[in-house]
Amino acid sequence: MEHREGYVGSAVNIAARVCALASAGEVLVTDTVRSLVRTSMDVRFVPRGRRHLKGIAEPFALFAVTGSSTAESAPRPGLSRLLASLARPRIVGGAMVGLAVVLAVAILGFSLLGERKINPDTLPGQLVFVAKAQLRQVYVARPNGAGRRLLTPLTDDVSEFIVRLDSGAIAYVSGDKLGSAGLSDVGGVTRWPGTWGLPDFYRASALVDVELIAWLPSGELLLEVGPSPRIKAKLAANGESITPFEVPGCAGSADSALGTDLRISPDGRSLAYRAANSLWVAPIYGCGIQVAKGINASHPAWSPDGDRLALQGQSAGSSGIWVVSANGTGLHQLTMGSEDDASPTWSPDGAWIAWKRGSGSAARLWVMRADGSDQQALPIGDAGEELDSPVWIPDAGRIPRPSPTPAVPNPFAVVATYSAASLGLDRPIAMTIGPDGHVYITDIQPSVTVFDAFGSRIAHWGSQGAQHGEFNFLQSGRDEPHGSIAVDSSSRVYVSDSGNYRVQVFDRSGKFLREFGTKGIKEGEFLWPFDLSVDAQGNTYVLDDGARNLQKFSPNGSFIWRVDKSNLPDLVGHGHDANLDSRGRLVVGNDDNGRVLYLDRDGHEVDSFNGGACDATVDSAGDVYVAGCGSDSLVMFDPAHRLIGRWQGPGMLLNLPPEFGPNGEIFALGKDGSLIKL
Structure with missing residues (x-):
C-alpha cells in the first residue's frame, strides 16, 4: 500500500x-x-x-x-x-x-528471453508408470511420450509394481496374482499364481495385501504378505517357492524390521524405510539413523549413486518433494505447496527427478532438475487418464548388467578356544590386549586375570568390596555387571569399577597405584562408568552409560573435558567402547543410532558413519569391527567405511568385537564366556 x-x-x-x-x-x-x-x-x-x-x-x-x-x-x-x-x-x-x-x-532484471522450457526429447531413458482410464495398468514410454507401450494387459487393476533395472523386468500385483513382465515384451506375461509356494496359512488370501519391496541381487523378490500376521518373505526367481526373510532390526532406534516403504540402495547394502512418521536409513544388517528430521516423510527413492534420497514430505503445512543425503545432511524441499506431489524417481544419470503431481484425471508426470529448478509437466498421458508411480529407467540398450557381487568374506578363522572353566573364571565381562601381547580379563567374580597368548595364567588380583584393589562390577538395581579394562603403553592397568563409581589403576602385577572418580553428575564424577581406554600419553577416556557422557582425564586422574548430546549430538543415547585408532582418534559405537563416531583428543567429532553399531573396535590398519548387543553379526569396515567383511548367523561365536594386540594377536570373548583366539 x-x-x-x-x-x-x-x-x-x-x-x-x-x-x-x-x-x-x-x-x-x-x-x-x-x-x-x-x-x-x-x-x-x-x-x-x-x-x-x-x-x-x-x-x-x-x-x-x-x-x-x-x-x-x-x-x-x-x-x-x-x-x-x-x-x-x-x-x-x-x-x-x-x-x-x-x-x-x-x-x-533477470528477465531476458522468457520462460525456459525443458526439451523432453533430450531427457534420457524411459519412464515406467501407472495410467488409469478404466483400469490401472502399467506402461512404458520415453519422457517425451513417444514409444508408449502397455506392459500389463490384464482384466484387474494393477495395485503396485517394481522394476528390476539389471534385467529390464517388472513385478506387479493384480487382484490375487503376483505377475511379471519384460520391458521388451509387447504385451507382458502373467505368471507366478499367488498360491504357489506360500505357507498354508496364506493360501486363502495370500496376496490380498502385498507390498513389493525390491528385487534382490540374487533375482529373488523381496515382499511383504498378509493378512495377519504379516511377514516379509523372499520369492524365488522362478516364482515357485517362498521363504521368510528376516530384516535385521535394532533395539533403540526405529526398527527397519517394522518399517514400511522399504527401498534397497543401488549397491544392495542399505535400506531406506519409513518409521515413526519419518525416514530412516540403515545398513541392511543393523541400526538405522533418522535422515528426515522434522518432516512427515514417505516414498523414498535412491539416487543412482546411492548418496541421496528423494522423498515425499510434509512440514508446517507445506507438502512436496524433498531431497536429503543418505547420511541425514542437507535436507531441503524442492517442490512447494502441493499435497499431491508424490512418488519421486531419479533419472539414470542422477541429473533429473520426475514425480506425480495432481489427483484424479488431473494427475500428471512432472520433471525438474535435481536441484529443484526448471519444473514442468511431461507430455505423457491422454485426456482423462490418471498417471501415477513413475520409475525412471535407462534406455533398453543401456540397462546395467553388473557381474554378481561376490559374497563378503568372513575375515576370521578360529585358532583356539579356551572355556571360562579352563581359565579358572566364572563369567568374563571384558577383555583387552596389552602392549606385551598378554590378555587382561575382568570377571563377574570381581577380579582381574592376566593370561599369555596360549591361555596360561600370569597374574590375578581382586575381590568383592570397596577398598583399594577390590571391585564391585554389579551396581545395585542393575542386572548387568560391567567392568571395562584397558592397559597403557607402560602396562599400567585401568579398570572401570562401576559399582564403586570409580576407575582404579594398577601396575602389571596388580599393585594398586591410584583411583579417580566418585558418584555424582558433576565433572569428574560417574553414574555408571562403563567403557574406557588410555592413549599413548596416559590420558584416560571414560564412557558413562548412566550419565550418557564421555569424559577425559589426565595421567594423574584430573578432569580435562566432558562431552554429551548437548555438544555432540551423535553421542545421544548409549555410547560403547572407546578405542583409539592409529591416528589417535577415539572410535565410539552408539547403539541408539547405530553410528560409529571418530573424535579428536579434544572431544570434537571429526568423522562418522552408519555402521549398525553397538560395540566397535579398531585394528592397527584402521579397520573397524562392529558387533555386540546380542547380535548374530560381526561386520568389518575399512578406513573409508566400506563393508569388507562379515561373520553372520548362528555360527558367529563372538559376544563382543575382537581386540587386537601389538604383534598380530587377535582375541575375543565368546557368547558362552570362552576366550576365543582368532
Whole structure:
C-alpha cells in the first residue's frame, strides 16, 4: 500500500526481512514471487529452505534467483515501463521501505528471453508408470511420450509394481496374482499364481495385501504378505517357492524390521524405510539413523549413486518433494505447496527427478532438475487418464548388467578356544590386549586375570568390596555387571569399577597405584562408568552409560573435558567402547543410532558413519569391527567405511568385537564366556 510517506504494509515487511537473509550479491524471493514470475523469466530458482521471518507466524519457502546461460535479448514490451515505475524508493522514518521495490527490480532484471522450457526429447531413458482410464495398468514410454507401450494387459487393476533395472523386468500385483513382465515384451506375461509356494496359512488370501519391496541381487523378490500376521518373505526367481526373510532390526532406534516403504540402495547394502512418521536409513544388517528430521516423510527413492534420497514430505503445512543425503545432511524441499506431489524417481544419470503431481484425471508426470529448478509437466498421458508411480529407467540398450557381487568374506578363522572353566573364571565381562601381547580379563567374580597368548595364567588380583584393589562390577538395581579394562603403553592397568563409581589403576602385577572418580553428575564424577581406554600419553577416556557422557582425564586422574548430546549430538543415547585408532582418534559405537563416531583428543567429532553399531573396535590398519548387543553379526569396515567383511548367523561365536594386540594377536570373548583366539 502506498502511503504519503512511502510504501507500507505486510509485503514491505516481508521483503525487508527476506532481504536481510540474503548474502552479498544474492537475490532471495518467496514462493509467492517465484510462482508469479517463473513463467515469464529466463531465470532459475534454487531452493534455500523454509525460514521463519520476524513477526510472521508461518515459515516462508525461500529461493535464490540465478541467471541463465542464454544470450541476452530485449525485454518484453512494457517491461521497461514497469521497471521504471517500480524504481522509486521511499523513505519512512529513515528506513528504506522501498526494499520491496529494489527486490522486484532485481528479480525482474533477470528477465531476458522468457520462460525456459525443458526439451523432453533430450531427457534420457524411459519412464515406467501407472495410467488409469478404466483400469490401472502399467506402461512404458520415453519422457517425451513417444514409444508408449502397455506392459500389463490384464482384466484387474494393477495395485503396485517394481522394476528390476539389471534385467529390464517388472513385478506387479493384480487382484490375487503376483505377475511379471519384460520391458521388451509387447504385451507382458502373467505368471507366478499367488498360491504357489506360500505357507498354508496364506493360501486363502495370500496376496490380498502385498507390498513389493525390491528385487534382490540374487533375482529373488523381496515382499511383504498378509493378512495377519504379516511377514516379509523372499520369492524365488522362478516364482515357485517362498521363504521368510528376516530384516535385521535394532533395539533403540526405529526398527527397519517394522518399517514400511522399504527401498534397497543401488549397491544392495542399505535400506531406506519409513518409521515413526519419518525416514530412516540403515545398513541392511543393523541400526538405522533418522535422515528426515522434522518432516512427515514417505516414498523414498535412491539416487543412482546411492548418496541421496528423494522423498515425499510434509512440514508446517507445506507438502512436496524433498531431497536429503543418505547420511541425514542437507535436507531441503524442492517442490512447494502441493499435497499431491508424490512418488519421486531419479533419472539414470542422477541429473533429473520426475514425480506425480495432481489427483484424479488431473494427475500428471512432472520433471525438474535435481536441484529443484526448471519444473514442468511431461507430455505423457491422454485426456482423462490418471498417471501415477513413475520409475525412471535407462534406455533398453543401456540397462546395467553388473557381474554378481561376490559374497563378503568372513575375515576370521578360529585358532583356539579356551572355556571360562579352563581359565579358572566364572563369567568374563571384558577383555583387552596389552602392549606385551598378554590378555587382561575382568570377571563377574570381581577380579582381574592376566593370561599369555596360549591361555596360561600370569597374574590375578581382586575381590568383592570397596577398598583399594577390590571391585564391585554389579551396581545395585542393575542386572548387568560391567567392568571395562584397558592397559597403557607402560602396562599400567585401568579398570572401570562401576559399582564403586570409580576407575582404579594398577601396575602389571596388580599393585594398586591410584583411583579417580566418585558418584555424582558433576565433572569428574560417574553414574555408571562403563567403557574406557588410555592413549599413548596416559590420558584416560571414560564412557558413562548412566550419565550418557564421555569424559577425559589426565595421567594423574584430573578432569580435562566432558562431552554429551548437548555438544555432540551423535553421542545421544548409549555410547560403547572407546578405542583409539592409529591416528589417535577415539572410535565410539552408539547403539541408539547405530553410528560409529571418530573424535579428536579434544572431544570434537571429526568423522562418522552408519555402521549398525553397538560395540566397535579398531585394528592397527584402521579397520573397524562392529558387533555386540546380542547380535548374530560381526561386520568389518575399512578406513573409508566400506563393508569388507562379515561373520553372520548362528555360527558367529563372538559376544563382543575382537581386540587386537601389538604383534598380530587377535582375541575375543565368546557368547558362552570362552576366550576365543582368532
